[in-house]
Amino acid sequence: MADPSSYRPKTGEIPTQPGVYRFRDPSGRVVYVGKAKNLRSRLNSYFANPAQLSTKTYTMVHTASSVEWTVVGSELEALQLEYTWIKEYSPRFNIVFRDDKTYPYLAITMGDKYPRALVMRGDKLPGTKYFGPFYPAKAIRETLDTVLRVFPIRSCSRGIFNRAERAGRPCLMGYIGKCSAPCVGRVSEEEHRKLAEDLVQFMASDGSKFIRELEAKMAAAAKVMDYESAARLRDEIAALRRVFERNAVVLDDSTEADIFAVAEDELEAAVQVFHVRHGRIRGQRGWVVEKVEDAAPEDFIEHLLQQVYGEMDDADRIPREVLVPTLPANEADVTQWLRDLRGSAVSLRVPQRGEKAILMETVRENAVQALALHKSRRSGDITVRxxxxxxxxxxxxxxxxxxxxxxxxxxxxxxxxxxxxxxxxxxxxxxxxxxxxxxxxxxxxxxxxxxxxxxxxxxxxxxxxxxxxxxEQASGQISVEEARQAPAKKxxxxxxxxxxxxxxxxxxxxxxxxxxxxxxxxxxxxxxxxxxxxxxxxxxxxxxxxxxxxxxxxxxxxxxxxxRFAITFHRERRAKSMISSVLDDIPGLGAAKRQALLKHFGSVKKIRAASLEELLAVPGFGPKLAANVHERVAQSNAGEAEEETESAQEISE
Missing domain, CATH: 3.30.420.340 (UvrC, RNAse H endonuclease domain)
Structure with missing residues (x-):
């Protein structure tokens, strides 16, 4: 491992402007990328006293053998350059949010002569309308299968379409009624485009307009006793309602937001995000990352937003609201960066109360479960073990x-x-x-x-x-009774x-x-x-x-x-000693009265908070005994702050 003092730059050589810096190892590979409002102050913090650095930072500065920096004009430029370099070099000591999948969207290729409906991932194409994101992909495929019953536009590839056009016979989707078969002229180009436009309008709204129109047609068909058409319309109405039932309404219809939450331990962190569009949860995405970088919560959130939204080439994917558990340290710059990407206003905030705060708690619970599942799968994998x-x-x-x-x-x-x-x-x-x-x-x-x-x-x-x-035991056969009576070998x-x-x-x-x-x-x-x-x-x-x-x-x-096992046992011991120190040796308080007191209040903490009148309400307690307990507990309350300090110290042991 390298000695940081061997490559420490002179303080006077480091500028005081904003900038981005890179640590490199002896092979020239970039091992860490960071940004700073004041480069001199930030870089000096790595070299002032390496022994006092946190674990991962200490490892990083001893792995590196050189550091270089680039001065930029503002903190916003530093944010952008830092993201660019992290994406380019994938430094081992930076947290990188990797996902093997991109967002699945329902796409309608309005730029084609005969628009096509399909599930797409990755970068958006011009002339194509996108709806989503949806998660899992199965949900969007079921949605597509359902809406094609009501809006039967083509979903086949160009090759299948051309082959059907040459043969004069539609594909299977045309035969089962899930395609209007423009390939064989069942509908004109204009009629097919009108179906595609109706599908776009349906997916962009809550569908109530189309459902009302179909209900009116169903009633009219039933009135003239055209029950076959009425039954078909009834099935189409049920299908359209199912599309929106899959995405529960959780917020106001105008709400478009991404809601992030994080669960972490010392080694790893799980991130979950719910994508809310038109008030509905349209998608969910998650990552589990190794905490190779010592990042404060606000820095972690900044890196998360940097990488999630920095990879989006289409500004439409960035919602109007981004809700996070903790605001980034340089909130103004991150917000401005998001606004520049989206081309319009973006609200970055922490929900404090109401439905959005409740939904964020749900997202956090998903993150907790994702982290637990990740750890259980890894520990339960026989190959890994x-x-x-x-x-x-x-x-x-x-x-x-x-x-x-x-x-x-x-x-x-x-x-x-x-x-x-x-x-x-x-x-x-x-x-x-x-x-x-x-x-x-x-x-x-x-x-x-x-x-x-x-x-x-x-x-x-x-x-x-x-x-x-x-x-000492002799070999030989023993009975079941003798085996049961044998002492356990701990x-x-x-x-x-x-x-x-x-x-x-x-x-x-x-x-x-x-x-x-x-x-x-x-x-x-x-x-x-x-x-x-x-x-x-x-x-x-x-x-x-x-x-x-x-x-x-x-x-x-x-x-x-x-x-964990030691801490649990230690807390049990402390709790017993606290009960002993608080309640023992009180004149007149025997074992039965002590048990009655604990049964009435439930804990020593509640006994400490009890008034004299509340103590008198305990069965068997008279004025003198209640006064003795109240006086003794009041004396113990003086050391409560010290106990809390020791509890915090205990966690770090």
Whole structure:
């Protein structure tokens, strides 16, 4: 890895104007593109103290070997140039929203002699009317199939049309009534164009005008007892209504908006967008991206809008309203950029209340579900799991595949309520029945390394005890009753790999604990959160896995699960200690009264907020006991702000 100081430009050489900069690696490839209102200030932030940079930025500046910049006239120009370069170079440390599909639209080729209806993706063509976007593509194909019953314009390709014209026989669509067959002269060019214009008008409105006209014709046919025509018109009315039933009306008919929402964790982010046209949800699109770039929420939204709308060659696809969960940092420039692309006004805002805010919450829930589905599919894919296990064996030099992995994590707040977790993964899948919790007290709770030594020692002492018990058992047949009475072996199975959450100190503590127990052949590694580095015993340099490595993903998933399990146990311990510290030792408050108090209010938090009158309403509480509880709880409320601060610190542990 390169030393950033080796290619740091002199401060005086960097201009203070707006501009765009590029970091390049030793091979000359662009690894990151960014923009700045003040180039000198922004670039100096990368080199002032690299050790204090966030994880991904630290990796980026050590991967690069040079930086270059271009001065532009304004922040708006910087926004445009940054997008151009990201699209051109696809830098590995920039978030890139990739989708394997473009928008599906219902297109009507009004520029043709005989207009054609079809489903199209990609760039728009001149002389063609587009409606949508629709998602999934199946929905638009069903819509097309339905409207052709009422507006039977051609949907065949030019080759099929010419072949039918030469043969004098229509294709299948002509025979089943879903095409008026202009190829064989059943309708004139003018009549066919009128059908196409009616279809365009129908798709551009809510269809009520056409449905009313058909209802009037149906009534007239029924009046003269032409029941066959009335039945046909009835079916056409039902078909047209189904077209709009598929797209639920959620907002006012005049609403045209794209509504974005984001769900994220430390490694990935899921983005969902609903396309609302004429008040209806006409389409949905989503991405799951790797967070290779340390971007604040406002920067993430800026990059998202940049790439989603920057790729649209047709300004008609940009709606009048763009609703986002967070406004970009340079809202005015992004709004102006969108206006320039669209050629008319664009409103960029965060919905605060009303129907649009409710719909955004629905979009956010879709993003949450998309992220969860992405992770479950990746972890549930047997091919990915097998690849991850194989990569761990190869990169760590293990004698056998790590089919059973145990991961240990320590959780505490400022050294209090120290706990640890052990999670188990077998064949790449979590085995929750084997998860274990540890309480850590005394000298073992003085720091993370002592805690790790204690936890590893206790876990493998149990393993040695179970192993010894198994050796003492005589071979032979046993009955079902004897098998049921046999004690459960909680720690009987040794892991193929021990993973600790941390770097070299935690790895050394785990190795020392195993050595003191006489276990010398147990592979141990540490996964450090800061740079996702894998540390092995007695090696001054970490093992670096590729970012897209299935092995690294498996380790990250195990580490995150251990962290979640430890945090959950720690919170349980804290909650119990809070109850104990608040309600214990109150004169006159025994176990029964304490239970009645908790049952009445439901939580310590509600007890703290209770007035003296509310405490008197608890069954069995008199004035003296209520006053004692109220006084004691009031004293504990003074430390509530400190507890909230510690809770925030706990999340970062």
């Amino acid at each position: 097998s690849q991850g296990i194989q990569e761990l064996q190869e990169n760590l030099g293990l004698a056998e595949p790590p089919l059973r992995i145990e991961c240990f994590d320590i959780s505490h707040v400022s050294g209090t309520n120290v706990v640890a977790s052990m999670v188990v993964v077998e064949d790449g899948l979590p085995k929750k029945s084997e998860y274990r919790k540890f309480k850590i007290t005394g000298d073992a709770a003085r720091d993370d390394t002592a805690s790790m030594y204690d936890v590893i020692s206790r876990r493998f002492q149990h393993y040695l005890a179970d192993l010894s018990a198994n050796e 720690f009987a199975y040794p892991p193929s790999l021990v993973v600790v959450d941390g770097g070299p100190p935690q790895v050394s503590a785990a190795v020392a604990a195993l050595a003191d127990l006489g276990i010398m052949d147990m592979p141990v590694i540490g996964l450090a959160k800061r740079l996702e580095e894998v540390w092995v015993p007695e090696d001054p340099f970490p093992v670096i896995f590729p970012r897209a490595s299935a092995g690294l993903y498996l380790l990250q998933r195990i580490r995150d699960e251990a962290h």
